[in-house]
Amino acid sequence: MTTGYRATKLGIDNSLIEAGLNYFDLMLIHWPMQDDLGTYRALEEAYQAGKLRSIGVSNFNRAQLGEITANFQTVPVLKDLAAKYDHTTAQVMLRYLTQRQIMVIPRSTNPAHMAANINIFDFALTAADLARVQALDEKFSLSGWPSSMTLDEDY
Incomplete structure (x- = not known):
């Protein structure tokens, strides 16, 4: 489980290495945690770098989703x-x-x-x-x- 920018960024890279892949088709924040903005920032950077083909969230309520969409380009x-x-x-x-x-x-x-x-x-x-x-x-x-x-x- 990762939450926050650094842990998520490291988790993505480690997961790619362990899976022997250059990218994942999809990565989601499964549910809201402590630092969703930092976590999503790591996802967005990995998406822009081509490490993730799609990113998103799951189990977020309207306000939580609104916070993500208001702060990021990839929506x-x-x-x-x-x-x-x-x-x-x-x-x-x-x-x-x-x-x-x-x-x-x-x-x-x-x-x-x-x-x-x-x-x-x-x-x-x-x-x-x-x-x-x-x-x-x-x-x-x-x-x-x-x-x-x-x-x-x-x-």
Whole structure:
């Protein structure tokens, strides 16, 4: 377990060495700890150095997530789209997938989240916004994806 800038920076480097890899596809702060800003700063620097392909957080509440997004450059395109369409980032992603005719099976036991998951048909992403989300896909896979999983470039 690492928390704070120095411990996280060292932990990333040590983990890469132990795994024999040049980068990790994803690294998250699993839950809020004592120094989330320092921890996220280490993640962002590793992302910018190419050691991490994606970074993020898990189990953060709205205020904690707001603190991260207010202090760092590496935040999702989805946040901008959510503000533009006055919906949540989850709703934007669900709408993106349904507009692309990709089957979605969201999971929630929270009635408010279930209602939000259904409430995605009162807006449509523009072609430009669809392209912004599509551009997040780095089209990189370790291996073994069936050809049927490859998406066309056409919308």
